[in-house]
Amino acid sequence: MNKNNCFLLGHIAKVHGLHGELVLALDVDYPEDYEELEHLFVEKNNRLIPFFLEHMVPQPNNRYLAKFEEYDHVDKVKDLIGSALYLPLKDLPELAADQYYFHELVGCRIVDEKEGELGIVKVIYDLETQDLIGMEYQEKEVLIPIQDGIIQRVDKAEKKVFCRLPEGLIDIYLNE
Incomplete structure:
Protein backbone atom coordinates (compact mmCIF):
# COMPACT_ATOMS: atom_id res chain seq x y z
CA MET A 1 0.00 0.00 0.00
CA LEU A 92 -13.69 5.72 2.00
CA PRO A 93 -17.39 6.19 2.73
CA GLU A 94 -19.58 7.12 -0.24
CA LEU A 95 -20.47 10.81 -0.39
CA ALA A 96 -23.62 12.55 -1.55
CA ALA A 97 -23.58 13.94 -5.10
CA ASP A 98 -22.87 17.48 -3.83
CA GLN A 99 -19.97 16.40 -1.58
CA TYR A 100 -16.34 15.65 -2.46
CA TYR A 101 -13.05 14.59 -0.99
CA PHE A 102 -10.19 17.03 -1.48
CA HIS A 103 -8.14 14.49 -3.45
CA GLU A 104 -10.96 14.35 -6.02
CA LEU A 105 -10.32 18.01 -6.92
CA VAL A 106 -6.77 17.45 -8.16
CA GLY A 107 -6.81 17.51 -11.96
CA CYS A 108 -10.14 19.38 -12.15
CA ARG A 109 -10.51 22.57 -14.16
CA ILE A 110 -11.33 25.77 -12.26
CA VAL A 111 -14.23 27.68 -13.81
CA ASP A 112 -14.93 31.20 -12.50
CA GLU A 113 -18.44 32.56 -13.04
CA LYS A 114 -17.03 35.81 -14.54
CA GLU A 115 -13.75 34.77 -16.17
CA GLY A 116 -14.63 31.26 -17.38
CA GLU A 117 -12.06 28.44 -17.35
CA LEU A 118 -8.86 29.49 -15.62
CA GLY A 119 -6.60 26.55 -14.91
CA ILE A 120 -6.17 23.11 -13.39
CA VAL A 121 -6.05 22.13 -9.73
CA LYS A 122 -2.50 20.89 -9.09
CA VAL A 123 -2.54 20.45 -5.31
CA ILE A 124 -4.72 20.85 -2.23
CA TYR A 125 -3.19 22.47 0.84
CA ASP A 126 -4.95 21.07 3.90
CA LEU A 127 -3.81 23.62 6.49
CA GLU A 128 -4.93 24.04 10.10
CA THR A 129 -6.34 27.51 9.52
CA GLN A 130 -7.71 27.16 5.99
CA ASP A 131 -7.85 24.70 3.11
CA LEU A 132 -6.59 25.97 -0.24
CA ILE A 133 -6.64 24.91 -3.87
CA GLY A 134 -3.32 25.35 -5.66
CA MET A 135 -4.20 26.14 -9.29
CA GLU A 136 -1.76 26.68 -12.13
CA TYR A 137 -2.67 29.89 -13.99
CA GLN A 138 -0.42 31.57 -16.56
CA GLU A 139 2.54 29.54 -15.28
CA LYS A 140 2.01 30.75 -11.70
CA GLU A 141 0.42 29.13 -8.68
CA VAL A 142 -2.79 30.80 -7.54
CA LEU A 143 -4.22 29.82 -4.16
CA ILE A 144 -8.00 29.66 -3.86
CA PRO A 145 -9.64 29.30 -0.43
CA ILE A 146 -12.00 26.33 -0.15
CA GLN A 147 -15.00 28.17 1.30
CA ASP A 148 -18.73 28.01 0.67
CA GLY A 149 -18.94 31.51 -0.81
CA ILE A 150 -16.07 30.86 -3.20
CA ILE A 151 -16.58 27.24 -4.27
CA GLN A 152 -20.05 27.17 -5.78
CA ARG A 153 -20.19 23.50 -6.81
CA VAL A 154 -18.06 20.61 -7.98
CA ASP A 155 -18.97 18.50 -10.98
CA LYS A 156 -17.02 15.29 -10.43
CA ALA A 157 -18.18 13.76 -13.73
CA GLU A 158 -16.94 16.72 -15.79
CA LYS A 159 -13.96 17.28 -13.47
CA LYS A 160 -14.80 20.96 -12.97
CA VAL A 161 -14.83 23.20 -9.90
CA PHE A 162 -17.20 26.15 -10.32
CA CYS A 163 -16.12 29.23 -8.35
CA ARG A 164 -16.97 32.81 -7.57
CA LEU A 165 -13.49 34.18 -7.01
CA PRO A 166 -13.06 37.34 -4.93
CA GLU A 167 -12.39 40.47 -6.98
CA GLY A 168 -8.65 40.90 -7.54
CA LEU A 169 -7.58 37.48 -6.21
CA ILE A 170 -5.81 36.41 -9.38
CA ASP A 171 -4.21 39.86 -9.83
CA ILE A 172 -2.41 39.41 -6.51
CA TYR A 173 -0.49 36.48 -7.97
CA LEU A 174 0.14 38.03 -11.39
CA ASN A 175 1.43 41.40 -10.12
CA GLU A 176 4.71 40.53 -8.41
Whole structure:
Protein backbone atom coordinates (compact mmCIF):
# COMPACT_ATOMS: atom_id res chain seq x y z
CA MET A 1 0.00 0.00 0.00
CA ASN A 2 1.34 3.46 -0.83
CA LYS A 3 0.20 6.95 0.10
CA ASN A 4 -0.99 7.75 -3.43
CA ASN A 5 -3.74 5.15 -3.00
CA CYS A 6 -4.69 6.35 0.48
CA PHE A 7 -6.52 9.11 2.29
CA LEU A 8 -4.82 10.82 5.24
CA LEU A 9 -7.31 10.17 8.02
CA GLY A 10 -5.52 11.83 10.94
CA HIS A 11 -2.81 10.90 13.43
CA ILE A 12 -2.14 9.16 16.72
CA ALA A 13 -2.33 11.88 19.35
CA LYS A 14 -1.28 10.11 22.54
CA VAL A 15 -1.31 6.99 24.67
CA HIS A 16 -4.26 6.41 26.98
CA GLY A 17 -3.56 4.35 30.09
CA LEU A 18 -1.23 1.39 30.44
CA HIS A 19 -3.01 -1.28 28.38
CA GLY A 20 -2.10 -0.16 24.86
CA GLU A 21 -5.00 2.18 24.14
CA LEU A 22 -4.36 5.23 21.98
CA VAL A 23 -6.15 8.47 21.23
CA LEU A 24 -6.63 8.93 17.49
CA ALA A 25 -7.27 12.44 16.14
CA LEU A 26 -9.23 12.28 12.87
CA ASP A 27 -9.13 15.19 10.44
CA VAL A 28 -12.48 14.51 8.76
CA ASP A 29 -15.80 16.32 8.46
CA TYR A 30 -17.98 13.38 9.52
CA PRO A 31 -16.05 11.27 12.06
CA GLU A 32 -19.07 9.05 12.67
CA ASP A 33 -18.57 7.62 9.17
CA TYR A 34 -15.37 5.96 10.41
CA GLU A 35 -16.62 4.37 13.63
CA GLU A 36 -16.92 0.88 12.13
CA LEU A 37 -13.36 0.65 10.80
CA GLU A 38 -11.78 -2.77 11.17
CA HIS A 39 -8.29 -1.70 10.13
CA LEU A 40 -6.21 1.27 9.07
CA PHE A 41 -2.65 1.97 8.05
CA VAL A 42 -0.11 3.63 10.31
CA GLU A 43 2.88 5.39 8.79
CA LYS A 44 6.06 4.17 10.38
CA ASN A 45 9.54 4.81 8.92
CA ASN A 46 7.91 6.13 5.71
CA ARG A 47 5.99 2.86 5.23
CA LEU A 48 2.31 2.16 5.67
CA ILE A 49 1.77 -0.70 8.10
CA PRO A 50 -1.69 -2.29 8.50
CA PHE A 51 -3.12 -2.36 12.02
CA PHE A 52 -6.32 -4.16 12.97
CA LEU A 53 -8.61 -2.45 15.46
CA GLU A 54 -9.87 -4.22 18.54
CA HIS A 55 -12.10 -1.24 19.30
CA MET A 56 -12.57 2.41 18.39
CA VAL A 57 -14.76 4.47 20.75
CA PRO A 58 -15.85 8.03 19.87
CA GLN A 59 -14.64 10.88 22.08
CA PRO A 60 -15.29 14.65 21.81
CA ASN A 61 -13.59 16.77 19.13
CA ASN A 62 -13.07 14.18 16.36
CA ARG A 63 -11.05 11.93 18.65
CA TYR A 64 -11.32 8.21 19.22
CA LEU A 65 -10.09 5.91 21.94
CA ALA A 66 -8.67 2.96 20.01
CA LYS A 67 -6.85 -0.28 20.65
CA PHE A 68 -4.98 -2.31 18.08
CA GLU A 69 -5.14 -6.10 18.17
CA GLU A 70 -2.12 -7.69 19.91
CA TYR A 71 -0.96 -4.37 21.38
CA ASP A 72 -1.76 -4.70 25.05
CA HIS A 73 0.82 -2.55 26.82
CA VAL A 74 1.86 1.10 26.75
CA ASP A 75 5.43 0.13 25.83
CA LYS A 76 4.22 -1.51 22.60
CA VAL A 77 2.40 1.60 21.35
CA LYS A 78 4.24 4.64 22.69
CA ASP A 79 6.53 4.82 19.64
CA LEU A 80 3.40 5.22 17.44
CA ILE A 81 2.55 8.65 18.91
CA GLY A 82 2.47 11.27 16.16
CA SER A 83 2.21 8.69 13.37
CA ALA A 84 -0.11 9.49 10.48
CA LEU A 85 -3.19 7.32 9.91
CA TYR A 86 -4.26 6.33 6.40
CA LEU A 87 -7.22 4.59 4.85
CA PRO A 88 -7.20 3.15 1.30
CA LEU A 89 -9.23 5.33 -1.09
CA LYS A 90 -11.44 2.35 -1.96
CA ASP A 91 -12.49 2.12 1.72
CA LEU A 92 -13.69 5.72 2.00
CA PRO A 93 -17.39 6.19 2.73
CA GLU A 94 -19.58 7.12 -0.24
CA LEU A 95 -20.47 10.81 -0.39
CA ALA A 96 -23.62 12.55 -1.55
CA ALA A 97 -23.58 13.94 -5.10
CA ASP A 98 -22.87 17.48 -3.83
CA GLN A 99 -19.97 16.40 -1.58
CA TYR A 100 -16.34 15.65 -2.46
CA TYR A 101 -13.05 14.59 -0.99
CA PHE A 102 -10.19 17.03 -1.48
CA HIS A 103 -8.14 14.49 -3.45
CA GLU A 104 -10.96 14.35 -6.02
CA LEU A 105 -10.32 18.01 -6.92
CA VAL A 106 -6.77 17.45 -8.16
CA GLY A 107 -6.81 17.51 -11.96
CA CYS A 108 -10.14 19.38 -12.15
CA ARG A 109 -10.51 22.57 -14.16
CA ILE A 110 -11.33 25.77 -12.26
CA VAL A 111 -14.23 27.68 -13.81
CA ASP A 112 -14.93 31.20 -12.50
CA GLU A 113 -18.44 32.56 -13.04
CA LYS A 114 -17.03 35.81 -14.54
CA GLU A 115 -13.75 34.77 -16.17
CA GLY A 116 -14.63 31.26 -17.38
CA GLU A 117 -12.06 28.44 -17.35
CA LEU A 118 -8.86 29.49 -15.62
CA GLY A 119 -6.60 26.55 -14.91
CA ILE A 120 -6.17 23.11 -13.39
CA VAL A 121 -6.05 22.13 -9.73
CA LYS A 122 -2.50 20.89 -9.09
CA VAL A 123 -2.54 20.45 -5.31
CA ILE A 124 -4.72 20.85 -2.23
CA TYR A 125 -3.19 22.47 0.84
CA ASP A 126 -4.95 21.07 3.90
CA LEU A 127 -3.81 23.62 6.49
CA GLU A 128 -4.93 24.04 10.10
CA THR A 129 -6.34 27.51 9.52
CA GLN A 130 -7.71 27.16 5.99
CA ASP A 131 -7.85 24.70 3.11
CA LEU A 132 -6.59 25.97 -0.24
CA ILE A 133 -6.64 24.91 -3.87
CA GLY A 134 -3.32 25.35 -5.66
CA MET A 135 -4.20 26.14 -9.29
CA GLU A 136 -1.76 26.68 -12.13
CA TYR A 137 -2.67 29.89 -13.99
CA GLN A 138 -0.42 31.57 -16.56
CA GLU A 139 2.54 29.54 -15.28
CA LYS A 140 2.01 30.75 -11.70
CA GLU A 141 0.42 29.13 -8.68
CA VAL A 142 -2.79 30.80 -7.54
CA LEU A 143 -4.22 29.82 -4.16
CA ILE A 144 -8.00 29.66 -3.86
CA PRO A 145 -9.64 29.30 -0.43
CA ILE A 146 -12.00 26.33 -0.15
CA GLN A 147 -15.00 28.17 1.30
CA ASP A 148 -18.73 28.01 0.67
CA GLY A 149 -18.94 31.51 -0.81
CA ILE A 150 -16.07 30.86 -3.20
CA ILE A 151 -16.58 27.24 -4.27
CA GLN A 152 -20.05 27.17 -5.78
CA ARG A 153 -20.19 23.50 -6.81
CA VAL A 154 -18.06 20.61 -7.98
CA ASP A 155 -18.97 18.50 -10.98
CA LYS A 156 -17.02 15.29 -10.43
CA ALA A 157 -18.18 13.76 -13.73
CA GLU A 158 -16.94 16.72 -15.79
CA LYS A 159 -13.96 17.28 -13.47
CA LYS A 160 -14.80 20.96 -12.97
CA VAL A 161 -14.83 23.20 -9.90
CA PHE A 162 -17.20 26.15 -10.32
CA CYS A 163 -16.12 29.23 -8.35
CA ARG A 164 -16.97 32.81 -7.57
CA LEU A 165 -13.49 34.18 -7.01
CA PRO A 166 -13.06 37.34 -4.93
CA GLU A 167 -12.39 40.47 -6.98
CA GLY A 168 -8.65 40.90 -7.54
CA LEU A 169 -7.58 37.48 -6.21
CA ILE A 170 -5.81 36.41 -9.38
CA ASP A 171 -4.21 39.86 -9.83
CA ILE A 172 -2.41 39.41 -6.51
CA TYR A 173 -0.49 36.48 -7.97
CA LEU A 174 0.14 38.03 -11.39
CA ASN A 175 1.43 41.40 -10.12
CA GLU A 176 4.71 40.53 -8.41
